[in-house]
Amino acid sequence: MVLAKSLKELLALLSELPGLGEKSSQRIIFHLLKESPAKVRRIASLLVDVRENLRPCSLCGALSDTDPCGICSDIGRDKSVICVVEDILDLLSIERASFYKGVYHVLGGLISFSEGIGPEDLNVQGLIERVKSGNVKEVILALDPSVEGDTTMFYIIDLLKPFKVKITQLAFGIPIGGNVDMADSLTLTKAFEGRREVEGV
Ligand SMILES: [Zn+2]
Numbered sequence: 001m002v003l004a005k006s007l008k009e010l011l012a013l014l015s016e017l018p019g020l021g022e023k024s025s026q027r028i029i030f031h032l033l034k035e036s037p038a039k040v041r042r043i044a045s046l047l048v049d050v051r052e053n054l055r056p057c058s059l060c061g062a063l064s065d066t067d068p069c070g071i072c073s074d075i076g077r078d079k080s081v082i083c084v085v086e087d088i089l090d091l092l093s094i095e096r097a098s099f100y101k102g103v104y105h106v107l108g109g110l111i112s113f114s115e116g117i118g119p120e121d122l123n124v125q126g127l128i129e130r131v132k133s134g135n136v137k138e139v140i141l142a143l144d145p146s147v148e149g150d151t152t153m154f155y156i157i158d159l160l161k162p163f164k165v166k167i168t169q170l171a172f173g174i175p176i177g178g179n180v181d182m183a184d185s186l187t188l189t190k191a192f193e194g195r196r197e198v199e200g201v
Contacts, residue, residue: 011025014028014029055067062106063088071104079135081102082130083104083142089181090181093181094188097189099189099192100192106123108121110146110148111148124156138168141170145172167197169195169198
């Protein structure tokens with residue numbers, strides 16, 4: 001069967017997405033072709049909408065359609081505790097476990113010399129400004145247990161040293177090389193409960 005040009009292009013584009021090979025992309029497309037045109041139109045327009053209208057929250061850096069985001073503007077959240085995460089996926093994973101009542105700071109990546117990502121590429125300055133304001137009691141570093149995660153963590157610890165703020169790191173039940181966003185809720189809850197203060201600060 002010779003695929004229609006549009007179908008071929010859609011398949012090629014979807015196959016480039018993380019976690020989707022050609023087979024999964026085919027499955028998704030042929031599933032969508034059986035859905036109602038209204039539903040497919042809704043999915044397409046929401047995709048465009050989130051891409052074009054979500055902006056980083058000016059406080060925490062999380063993508064949101066409001067500024068500040070829903071978490072930063074929630075009066076029920078404890079603004080004196082900031083959990084530092086690599087990206088929105090880690091934030092969502094922690095939110096899913098629904099035990100954490102503080103706020104977040106989204107770095108937008110981790111320092112990686114092999115990939116040419118330096119501290120200047122991350123949303124670190126915003127974190128320092130928040131801590132400088134003096135209303136922050138604890139910064140929880142919830143970064144992946146990896147070379148990049150450790151490098152980023154030590155960099156942030158150094159920057160926060162001059163401030164009187166408690167810095168903690170997760171007690172990882174997450175295996176080395178594992179990811180915060182892939183950890184299940186129980187593992188994350190335990191990693192938070194057992195968090196320990198970073199020594200030598
Ligand atoms: Zn926010």
